[in-house]
Amino acid sequence: MSMQSASTRVALATALLLAIGAGSSGAADKYKVPRTSWGDPVIQGFYNNNTDVPFERARELGDKAFYTEQEYAASKQPRPQPPPQRAGGSGGVPNAADVHYDTGEFGLDPDQSEMVKSLATSIITQPANGRLPPLTREAQQRSDAARAAGQARQYDSAQDRPLAERCVLWPHEGPPLRPVGYNSHVQITQSPGYVVFETEMIHDARIIPITDQRPDFGGLTRWQGNSWGHWQGDTLVIETTGINEASTPRGSNVGMGPDAKVVEKITRTGPKTILYEFSVTDPGLWDVSWGGQFPMELTEGPMFEYACHEGNYGIANTLRGAREEEKTKARQGQ
């Protein structure tokens, strides 16, 4: 993706902050959103949502939702870092794992990509402390049991590896969508009756019908749920239910249940900005709903193809390593 000038970014960031502070409806009042030839607000384009705003707020910040400019600048000051942890090996001897996870070398460090500045202290804004609500006691027990069972067989087969590692679904794709750290681009395309969200990683396109009432999805689930949308003024409201239970939300090792619902709101707040808001409800996992928001900034395309599965040597190598380790232990009589 091409880069935009620093001055442009500062101006955009200012506009975004005003938009976030005012909320989506207030922002729309200040900016006349262009229309498609069929009358819908234009939101399509290539967007960047790379951010340094953490998903959950630091506990010590309490209910403080925004930094001041001075506080933000201070938060960006380099802090004393602990000695680097080697990913593999022992005795401080580097090995291949260290190379693989040297994200800076391959341009995968978020700081190496264009950043959409925000003074927000967390992406989560609901509850007010900016943190995921705890799972219900019953859900926590199920989650703990699922984690223990998963860890026991984590190297048994490809199907026992995490969904993202298998290139089935990455958790940032949502819904709700959230910034991922690198390859943080989204392409939105509109046609009469549809809006399509394609996340660069891992090239998944959510096709969202735009309609006055919820379509009949036949009682089926999908990996990213069944979504439909409608316009409320300049805001596109998307409701999603029927999310595959194998797709686990952040903070849980079990999936959402049949009563789960994700609501997303997308509002164009300026010539090159949109605000993405979301809320998540699942009485089977949480006693309260939670949600948040983040800005996305228009950028230039194209968005490159992220072919995950086709080049996935990691799965085979991980399993191959596990089998070799078992053979070694067997030879050693362990």
Place this chain on the structure above:
Amino acid sequence: MFKRNLFCTLALLAAMDAALAQSAAPRMKSGKPDLNGIWQVVNEANWNLEAHNASQGAVETLGAIGAVAPGPGVVDGGKIPYLPAALAQRQQNFAERRTEDPEAKCFMPGVPRATYLPYPFQIVQSDSDLMFVYQFAGAVRSIAMKNQGEAPVDSWMGWSNGHWDGNTLVVEVTGLNANWLDRSGNYATEARKVTERYTLADKDHILYEATIEDPGVFSRPWTIRMPLYRRVEANARLMDFRCVPFAEEMMYGELRKPGTAGAKQGE
């Protein structure tokens, strides 16, 4: 064979002309043909682009379910003009098709195969942009109607430059990874250029043509033609076909921990 295919094509065009009189092709407000919709082929091209009889499938234990469905072929002139060495590669592909066909591995199908896989795809057309979303493997590609240029990098779905030639959408595709063209081992390399033509004949039919150039594999450019049919069911939509879970046991099963059962996950 050529005459027969030509006759079939002319007959198809004539039928589409007749249908056009009853069902005008929709247009965008810009005046361009409106290709929006969910489309799918009804043919056997994915088994073999060339004319072929029914035959035993690659997995005998599937019985008739896995048998190759017969098809009259979609290639102008009947035969794909392979160079001799390339034809030998095609025969080797055929022998290894059970495990080496990229479709079996859930790899993105490339162009033109994405069009005639037995799964629907959706064209999303706005005032200025076109996106093709395929059900198989979640493959997707954007058509560059502006900001055109050379493919920045090779990819599975390639780089598509589009323009309108009258009422026909012409898409020139380059930067494609080498890939198979069907389940019989027909293939093309990363050097290929595919020129597609989408002509909306009436509101429910597109005449699709694709010309494939790959000088290291074929002695001349060659063309396939087929109609695309609109999925007109009231509940028509692209469904989930994330096929990675269905390919994993074939691809990685030999690395499974001995004694563990095949996991069942995904849908």
